[in-house]
Amino acid sequence: MTAMRNMGYRQGAFTLVEMMVAMLLGIMILLAVSEVFVNNNRTRIEIENTTRQIENGRYAMQLLEGELANTGFFGEWSGAVPPAVGSPTVTACLSSEDDVRKAVNVPVFGGGALTAGSTDCMTGFKAGNDYLAVRRTSTCAVGDAECDGFESGRYHLQVSACEDDDPGEILLQVASVVADMDATQRDCTSQAPVYRFLSRLYYVRDDNVLMRAELGAGAYVSTPLVDGIERLHFEYGIDSAGADGEVDKFVSEPTAAQWANVVAIRIWLLARNLEPTPGYTDDRSYTMGNEAAYTPADGFKRQLYTSTVRLNNVAGRRESPVVAGAAGAEEPSAQTPSAPAI
Template sequence: MHGFTLVELMVGLAIGLVLIAGLGLMFANTSQSGSELNKSIRQIENGRYAVQLLEDDMAHAGFYGELPLDGINYGPKPSDLQDLCGATGHQGWDAATSRAPLPILGLSKDDSANCLSNRLAGTPAFVIHHIGNDAAPIAPASATTGMAYVQTSRCNKDVDPGNPSVAAFAVAATAPASFPFRSLDCTTPSPVRPYIARIYYIASCSECSGSGADTIPTLKMAELRGNSMTVIPLVEGIEQMVLEYGVDTAGTGNASSFGIASSTTDWGNIVAVRVHLLSRTTEPSPGFTDSKTYVLGGSTVTIPEADKQFKRRVYTTTVRLTNVAGPREIPVTTPPASS
């Protein structure tokens, strides 16, 4: 019986090592490719999800239930943007002038609001106002104490509780006892709907404190809950947002022009918004360098050297504010067909 010679054994070991090295390299490359594919898939999902979230809420901007849309005065942009973070600023209803909160209000990158914690420098934000549309109206007695609701009057004998000489319009409050208006029979209390006030912005982190703190740019929302704003993380990896607002200067329901938020923007006549988002992977890609310059509407974004290992995509959509634009539409009259 013959065994292996030393030479044969060494050759066999060498061949085995080559095969193992090849398999290891193939496994490493496959694993890296799978990891990069997973990063890209999550980045694409996050970008699309962020666009869908903003589209859905913008589409409801200015929905005020039974209020006559053609009679609402949306009023000017608040001079003190800090009011956006308190119940008073968000509940800007005024019966004397038939004023309801602006459906949408943009904050430029230089505007501040003290409830937007960890806001990423150089990024804008925007506010959405409407009432809840995903649930049936409820009786005031069933309203949750501390939650903001809006009540409108259905009785032609109702008057504004703060000024009896003014006809009833609407009231926003957080206490069930603060809803004075009645239904058509002028006896039954008129129902209430939840009042929605949300500020969308980009934060410099997803988890901003504690042992799990990170530096992932994240789309967040500050939502009115009771008398204060609560910040909620929504989508990780959103690092830049550019908003172009369409102003209807002709009163037709169509945007005459689009522009970035400024102190002169005619907020009561905004009928559409173009949203541009720059989304990146949440983890760097070794060996990758992002040397692109990204165009978001009329703005360009150049990536700083420290962040060039992340892969990025741009997402763009245009949202029509139906509750503002719809009542302005001019019906098209079709001439009678000639005989």
């Protein structure tokens, strides 16, 4: 029994100093692991924010490029010069059938300041940005497979191919009631294809969202498209020298007479992260065309995207004009506008 008591005494327990050292080492290891976890989590969040910003910027640019690729497409009409439908409509929002007819002469229109009536179709417009109005028809005819049907109250466009018709009167048939669509094909009997007329405006809302306002049945309907789009700017390529479809100069504010001659558009789009980055300050200056440099000086990371888009349906018609009245000259066939389906 004495031996057993001596053995238990020799085993003993941890001293207070040993326990404190062990606890300190454990805390240090825990702090190191926590620091690694926090840094990894912060890095993951930053990567997600940057990836989302890149995706938003690229997607917004693709939307604009795809829309401009179809701008100026008006169904079977493939004339070398705009039809005689009156003076061009140089306005953002279309509100009548007469506006729609005249808008054919101005497939694109834009600006940096809202005019009277523009607030009706671009709610929440963010000051300091540009908007872009595009006019075209759907790339498929009403009744085709996977194409929207005729919608009463919306504007539609129909082109007459009958040689007996007077092009000055019914080259373009615009109506919002299907019974009024009476233009015919080359046989002068069969109904000509009917296309839905599209009037769309792209702009940045005051909460940094790319918006699209589209003319519906009697009013414009706004749809949010992409988050994190902070600034938007356009410049317009004017074909003024020989009406050959080539850009002679780029301007930021075309005159009323120049809008019908826009054949290309430069786009500047500034996308930013949805959340600020701790400890980061964006002190870079972003230059978009001839606008004053923009220096945000805040904690959001940004990326500037730019692209130049040719308006194929506008410029293409100018490349092969119809030769009329030239003795001995061969009359080339009219060029059909391109319309990649989107």
